[in-house]
Amino acid sequence: MSGGSDDNDPESKTEEPTETRIADALKKGQVAMSREVMVLASMLALTAWLVFVAPNATGSLVFKLKSIFEHAGTRDINSSTDALILLSTVSLFSVSAVLVLFVFLFVFILAGAFIQAEPRFVATRIQPKISHISLLKGWTRMFGKAGLAEFVKALVKLTVAIVIAISVLGAADNEIVALMWKSPALLTDFVVSQIGALLSGILIAMVVVAVGDFMWSKKRWRDGLKMTRKEISDELKQAEGDPVVKSRLRSLARDRSRHRMLGNVGTATLILTNPTHLAIALRYKHGQDNAPVVVAKGADHLCMRIREAAQEHDIPIFEKKPLARALYPIAVVDQPIPEEFYAAIADLINIIHEKAAQTGPARA
DSSP: OHHHHHHHOGGGOOBOOOHHHHHHHHHTTOOOOOHHHHHHHHHHHHHHHHHHTHHHHHHHHHHHHHHHHHTGGGOOOOSHHHHHHHHHHHHHHHHHHHHHHHHHHHHHHHHHHHHHSOOOOOGGGGSOOGGGGOHHHHHHHHHSHHHHHHHHHHHHHHHHHHHHHHHHHHHTHHHHHHGGGSOTHHHHHHHHHHHHHHHHHHHHHHHHHHHHHHHHHHHHHHHHTOBOHHHHHHHHHHHHOOHHHHHHHHHHHHHHHHHHHHHHGGGOSEEEESSSSEEEEEEOOTTTOSSOEEEEEEETHHHHHHHHHHHHTTOOEEEOHHHHHHHGGGOOTTSBOOGGGHHHHHHHHHHHHHHHHHHSSOOO
């Protein structure tokens, strides 16, 4: 129970996230995303539209409206169909300019998202979750630390926008008064120039806010991925293999190897012992083996098991302490013995043959 509570306690997550933890988060779509960068991208799109598209679009719309108003007396609007045609003509020019703005917004916002994180599709991110409509979760988001931070950012942005607006409009107060005695056609250019000045000032402030917010979002995202020491230990165990499981697997492998060796004792020609601490089972079949082959070896308890199996199969046992001690460390199961032991083992095999010749058919 204590381990689970530690994992959910933010104060216990003191370790930096591992590469595996970060990769898993990215696969799940958990990336550092700053809203202020997206707001900045929207404002850049609006500014680009005002600079490159709005003047021509506004000029075309004014020209079209001027043509309509100049020939207003020649137009017959006797039905709703005639009014709809006139309205459609005017709306077409307005909508075309707005559509270009939407394209700018789409491209800039998409670029803002790509700059912050590698694009990836994660189906689980668009699945509905009960927590998103939970009043308790919503209250926590609104009035928790994250909600407070968002409120402070909104307040700072509003204050900066008001200060910039007052500065820009205050500097143009004489021009605003002078417009009262000028042609209305100049009003459009003045409004566009003032909007451009406002946006320029706000954009400069938003760049600072967006960079700061992105760095803070990155830090908050990384802090959210921090791990406890137990989580890091568990991850290492999973990556390298749990020592307990590995030990168990090695134990099972040794058991299988022992059973296999004990099963091979029945094929041995002789058993070489120390006499109770070491045992080596050797096989030599004339015409089959080029040299004596080690079919089993063991120490202590396994030595006794080999001796018991040899007695069950009536296999000769030779108690040769120096020879057993010298051969045991370098003997490899299922491999021939080294050449320096050929002569000593051959003498033992000859003894077996001689006894077999005296008592009955040879075993080897």
